Amino acid sequence: MTEWTDPDTFARALEDVETKEKGNCFEDFEEGDLVEHDPGLTLTEWGNEQWMSQTLNHDPAYWRTDAADARGFDEPPIHPDYLTAATLGITVEDLSEKGGYFLGRTDVRFPGAPVYAGTELHVESEVVNTATSSSRPEYGIVSWRTRGMDAETGDVLCSYERTNMIPRREPLATDGSGAATADGDGDDEPDLPEEFVAPAGGYYEDFVVALEEAADRDAAVAYRHERGRTQDDVTVASLPLATLNTAKQHHNVDVMADSPSGNIVTYGDVTRSTALGHARSDERTWREVGFDDESFHTFVAVGDTVYAFTRVLEADDDASSDGAGTVTFEHIAFNQHDEPVYSGTRTAEIRKRSN
Numbered sequence: 001m002t003e004w005t006d007p008d009t010f011a012r013a014l015e016d017v018e019t020k021e022k023g024n025c026f027e028d029f030e031e032g033d034l035v036e037h038d039p040g041l042t043l044t045e046w047g048n049e050q051w052m053s054q055t056l057n058h059d060p061a062y063w064r065t066d067a068a069d070a071r072g073f074d075e076p077p078i079h080p081d082y083l084t085a086a087t088l089g090i091t092v093e094d095l096s097e098k099g100g101y102f103l104g105r106t107d108v109r110f111p112g113a114p115v116y117a118g119t120e121l122h123v124e125s126e127v128v129n130t131a132t133s134s135s136r137p138e139y140g141i142v143s144w145r146t147r148g149m150d151a152e153t154g155d156v157l158c159s160y161e162r163t164n165m166i167p168r169r170e171p172l173a174t175d176g177s178g179a180a181t182a183d184g185d186g187d188d189e190p191d192l193p194e195e196f197v198a199p200a201g202g203y204y205e206d207f208v209v210a211l212e213e214a215a216d217r218d219a220a221v222a223y224r225h226e227r228g229r230t231q232d233d234v235t236v237a238s239l240p241l242a243t244l245n246t247a248k249q250h251h252n253v254d255v256m257a258d259s260p261s262g263n264i265v266t267y268g269d270v271t272r273s274t275a276l277g278h279a280r281s282d283e284r285t286w287r288e289v290g291f292d293d294e295s296f297h298t299f300v301a302v303g304d305t306v307y308a309f310t311r312v313l314e315a316d317d318d319a320s321s322d323g324a325g326t327v328t329f330e331h332i333a334f335n336q337h338d339e340p341v342y343s344g345t346r347t348a349e350i351r352k353r354s355n
């Protein structure tokens with residue numbers, strides 16, 4: 001009789017049996033394909049608070065009813081970062097569970113805001129682009145347009161376009177000519193402005209004054225935020241799983257030992273939300289409007305610390321409330337070695353001092 005648990009027998013059995021695979025490879029995606037993501041998620045107060053607390057997003061309007069009321073919400077709403085991460089998390093099983101690195105995202109919008117706890121999320125994605133990676137023949141590059149909807153009403157709550165590297169079933173044959181070229185040789189002097197201006201406070205007017213101060217000079221409105229968040233089991237493994245994100249990059253140390261990072265890595269949405277949390281702690285946010293040109297530059301792993309740097313790009317008096325103006329920022333998340341790990345632009349309505 002076969003002793004299935006005899007170590008040699010079992011090791012041999014493991015080698016010979018088929019593995020029931022999860023996820024899709026690059027070859028499985030065709031432009032125009034529409035994917036309905038089966039898992040749904042009820043956006044709960046617990047999930048929202050867990051995400052916000054661990055990423056240092058402590059805006060009281062998302063925690064307390066009096067603060068929510070003062071900001072024009074019926075009750076503390078679901079935070080846009082958690083909504084974004086949950087919308088993406090649900091898609092991972094179909095789109096990127098095979099191990100694709102999250103490279104970037106743009107046009108993140110919240111047409112149905114505000115969203116409250118108890119909303120059931122239904123998510124669908126359309127393949128908008130598939131491309132060969134010239135530097136990495138074992139991967140292709142896929143972009144999807146994703147919509148997270150209220151399952152009951154069909155209203156779109158969050159939408160964006162995301163791009164991942166996705167493993168190919170068969171690596172592309174190359175003649176080597178597509179090998180990566182050297183990225184910036186470090187010979188050039190950094191092309192930085194002569195001066196940096198920091199806003200005096202976090203109100204809309206403070207950003208306007210800082211931009212005026214920097215105008216017509218070789219200056220930028222740019223500053224760093226003091227807080228850092230060292231990545232641990234909660235941020236790396238628990239938060240993505242709480243959004244049903246099944247990417248092995250975040251919870252399978254065994255498989256990830258053989259990957260370019262050599263270890264499990266932080267979900268891109270945790271990295272960016274943490275950096276945004278640091279930035280928001282130095283401003284008086286009214287509403288989040290949207291995000292564009294988001295890129296993930298290198299891996300973040302357990303033990304790495306996520307810091308944030310902000311550049312103020314423009315300010316506009318127009319907003320959904322007379323008590324706010326609109327500011328566009330570039331946020332850069334960086335690690336303990338001062339290496340950028342994420343960058344993206346963010347447009348947010350910021351409270352005016354007078355109100």
Ligand SMILES: CC(C)(COP(=O)(O)OP(=O)(O)OC[C@H]1O[C@@H](n2cnc3c(N)ncnc32)[C@H](O)[C@@H]1OP(=O)(O)O)[C@@H](O)C(=O)NCCC(=O)NCCSC(=O)C[C@H](O)C(=O)O
Pocket residue numbers: 092096097100101102103104105132133134135136141163164165180245247249260265266267268269294295296297298299300
């Ligand atoms: C993934 C990397 C290791 C790749 O590094 P490298 O080989 O040095 O290449 P590049 O970074 O220059 O880019 C490779 C190709 O991809 C294209 N690219 C890059 N960014 C974008 C973008 N935003 N949109 C479209 N295309 C993009 C480049 O043009 C290159 O193309 P080609 O020359 O033809 O090959 C490295 O980038 C890296 O480490 N990045 C960080 C990745 C990361 O940590 N992401 C977050 C964690 S993973 C995650 O969250 C997964 C998530 O759960 C999910 O499921 O999505």
